[in-house]
Amino acid sequence: MLIKVPNGLLEGPDHFNLIEIDELRGKQQNYLADKDLVVGNIGHIPKILEDMVLSVQTEAGIKWRGELVEVIQRLPSNDLETILIKIRENTYGPRFYHEAVCPFCNEVTKDFRLDLDQLKIDFLTANELATVKSVLLLKTNIEAELKPIYLADMFKIVDITKKSNELVTSILALSIKRLGDKSPVEPKDIDNIPASDLRAIQQYMNDAKIEGTIDTNIELECSKCKKEFSIKLNCFDPSFFDPTKGYTSLNTSAMK
Numbered sequence: 475m476l477i478k479v480p481n482g483l484l485e486g487p488d489h490f491n492l493i494e495i496d497e498l499r500g501k502q503q504n505y506l507a508d509k510d511l512v513v514g515n516i517g518h519i520p521k522i523l524e525d526m527v528l529s530v531q532t533e534a535g536i537k538w539r540g541e542l543v544e545v546i547q548r549l550p551s552n553d554l555e556t557i558l559i560k561i562r563e564n565t566y567g568p569r570f571y572h573e574a575v576c577p578f579c580n581e582v583t584k585d586f587r588l589d590l591d592q593l594k595i596d597f598l599t600a601n602e603l604a605t606v607k608s609v610l611l612l613k614t615n616i617e618a619e620l621k622p623i624y625l626a627d628m629f630k631i632v633d634i635t636k637k638s639n640e641l642v643t644s645i646l647a648l649s650i651k652r653l654g655d656k657s658p659v660e661p662k663d664i665d666n667i668p669a670s671d672l673r674a675i676q677q678y679m680n681d682a683k684i685e686g687t688i689d690t691n692i693e694l695e696c697s698k699c700k701k702e703f704s705i706k707l708n709c710f711d712p713s714f715f716d717p718t719k720g721y722t723s724l725n726t727s728a729m730k
């Protein structure tokens with residue numbers, strides 16, 4: 475299956491944003507069952523990506539000639555999410571059934587259906603990808619340049635979340651490429667930044683197009699109280715690749 479990712483990689487004039495992916499086989503099921511890899515971790519993600527990414531190319535058909543592992547390390551998290559979602563689609567089909575708990579009445583609804591091929595992807599052009607994303611912080615008069623979250627950052631987030639002290643500054647530091655003249659940016663660099671400047675960074679992250687995205691927010695309506703709520707699809711959780719989330723439910727749904 476050949477897919478287009480929201481961002482891709484720029485290498486000189488070439489924009490590598492097409493990725494040929496495989497379907498899951500027995501070997502990858504072993505990763506998903508490996509407790510050391512998956513419990514409280516995302517250790518299965520690089521292994522699945524390394525096995526499943528077959529080639530990377532531009533729209534003109536120029537193939538990436540370097541190591542594919544390097545591409546995986548350099549793709550923003552939204553590209554990785556897109557690849558994981560498309561691997562699931564390529565393996566079990568686009569229909570994904572999941573359960574969700576209503577935040578208003580706690581009703582558990584099983585078999586919410588999500589069509590993975592309908593998720594909205596917002597693509598970045600090569601020009602947008604090359605543009606420096608920076609914001610001037612008014613209080614400190616320092617410029618903050620932002621960057622996407624990469625695979626290595628995601629492992630740091632897993633560690634930070636486990637330790638849970640310095641949560642805010644540590645996670646924010648991963649999104650800042652440069653603060654004034656300082657790069658890379660460490661959590662301690664953010665400790666003394668005034669809260670109003672941090673708010674400006676967060677505001678800019680929401681408003682500016684830092685990276686192309688795949689919209690994994692799912693709007694749902696509770697079957698009991700009929701109120702609407704939204705959840706986020708977590709394709710980094712090993713259960714995302716559980717085949718029964720597509721098949722078992724698919725059969726019951728077909729009978730309705």
Ligand SMILES: [Zn+2]
Binds near residue numbers: 578696697701
């Ligand atoms: Zn409800």
